[in-house]
Amino acid sequence: MSATASSSIRPEDAKLGWRANIAYGFQHVLTMYGGIIAPPLVMGQAAGMSQADLGMLVACSLFMGGLATLLQTLGIPFFGSRLPLVQGVSFSGIATMLAIQGDGGIQAVMGAVIVSSLIGILLVPLFAMVLRFFPPVVTGTVITSIGLSLMPVAAGWAMGPDAKDPAFGSPGNVGLAAATVVIIIVLTKLGTPSIARLSVLLSLGIGTILAVFLGAADFSGVADGPVFALPTPFAFGLPTFDVASILSMMIVILVTFTETTADILAVSEVVGTKTDAKRIADGLRADMVASAVSPVFNSFTQSAFAQNVGLVAITGVKSRFVVATGGVILIGLGVLPVLGRVIAAVPTPVLGGVGIFLFGSVAASGIATLAKVDYRNNLNLMIVAGSLGVGLLPLMHPGFYAGFPDWFSVIFNSAISSTTLTAVVLNIVFNHWVRRSKNDGRSEFAAAAEHPKAEKSEE
Template structure:
């Protein structure tokens, strides 16, 4: 398409996913208790790496990149595991060094097994991916609640004004979704953050002082927070997370193939997964985080009908430019935590709803898939509702299973293998109930009700 149009449509992609990209570095920076300057740097680095990854995925190099209109951004899948690592390492730069060491190994691991992974897609059907995506959203909602209260450790944690700002931001987002034109509704999260920040100014909770201290231009430098540290338990945990990221990427690549009326074959999926994993490994060097396709941009391609991968490549270029100007990251860092909490509740809830939508495609007529979803979600929620549950377990076990997403993913894969692959049965007896739920009707009842009636109505 002509350059001016490509820039406009590329910017539209950036606006629809910008809030999602900056949310992860803000979560990590807050949990690790980083300074404002470090927070700004993390945001800039995340934007820069999202742009590089998008260019790699859309344009492609050798057998790397699906060459589809895929927008890459910082994945939420790894957040819970990163928070667990930060808790183990007591925050600070040391925790980032362990995180980046784990990402570096996990990215290389994923890149090497990509061809094998795409041969094992039968182990990751909708019942597994839907459960995992649902768990991602559920595990992040407590983070949104803490933000809404002002942020863990804040002197005014739980103050009514914090909840008021979070509530106002959430209401703004909902109203934009409901009443605004389609284009504005696609950037409702970003608009909610902007308007919520403006509303917060009279409360005196904005940190605009960081903007004047931020550099206008800065190139991300390798290992800005120190050389990576390689912790065995953290690395194992992140490799498991990488498998989930690869599964998520596979689903998006297949979906885009249908949207673009160019179905993705195994080679396309393998090339796309390679781009995800290689980008994650490179991001570990340049202070970014795990990268994956953003599902909301898949929907944007479907809605607009703009299927050109070069349009998305322009969007990747815009992300690179944004990452090279830390002053833009300072503007983002000025958003009050409570405002971010209101947007976070909507954003994380949307992730949960996406998982539920995926589970809608699952056949629940028998007991097998019910057991897979039920037990996996229960296992994943355990460390969320009771964070101290694994305190007496070894440190390596805590790093892996303190993450609700990792716990649910492991359980879902194992149970799916047990019930649907090696233990499939033609007939299943009742497991949780010995009779249909009250008010339920059978297939025979439905057929009878569909038959036309003859004679007078009663």
């Protein structure tokens, strides 16, 4: 009878004991730690925050990531997939939030996140209908644009903290970023598998130690502020609400829907458990309610972390209670703002070196998705080319939409927003609107690539 009972237990419901939960849960925290602190660092640096405020922003993001992880893993009725998914601030919204912050400040970002997330909760039941407009050719293009749009941030970090500083872009700053890159490469290549998985986090520490010896690190602000503190609601002011900003964030919400759905399906396959439309909807609602509450505690949109899905596959530890323990650890780190101030004191050139790999890995994930797309006898290549071309215009020339109305520029100045809109529209036009014959529906670029000899003979 006990054997029957144990065989009926789903893999994700296995209980390993508190010692194993703490050990494996801490490993999950370490794996995603670099990713979860990067978005608040990007936003805080762009807003010109002090070290104390930046530390608080990081701590709040850890705190909210922990709460969101508990909701996703343990779940309540209608909220939470009850799968081993770690939650944190989503990369997909950074470019859009930076554009909103540049116009209306961080208060406008918070307002846009709250409203768009609440609307997102209402849209969850309809997402199954929209999902068919987000095939791999669209999601791969969008994810690639996310990584590419963040590379200027990494470049700015590598050059230094202040563009007005005479040392900005100096060989010393860029050299420190390059040294951090080399450290990541060495740890990944020569380290043990566990060290290789933590290469980004370890490189932050080693790069910072190197900066201390070079006199390029300043930890004088670490002691400013409390060691322990609960997040203060709306510490940066009450949110403001702008229609264009909210519409822009709605695109991010759709991208978050797509990413989380993919992560739920991926972790379900790894764990070996069943996933249906209801479970996906519960997971998406957990994302949205966490994202709606997140700005109250000075954080941003929440979504599942794909790198932790890989960790589940590597370790074979499938219990959701392990990840829930990781969520408790995140909450503990979030009420220790002193740790946030230590992280905020990491020299920006070191962050720049890490950012090159961190943001580059996002683009690489998109490219990997695009590699699975079928480009034969269709116009998928045109979708990728047109979407990336249009999406990267404001990135290559920031004043491209300067003469357009504010509502338009807020949406299209973001590479992620403009890429997503263009990719969805082109996918509808080329793959849904009009059905062509196989020969008529091919891209000329693809045809030329497939038949170079035929083209040569025609000459």
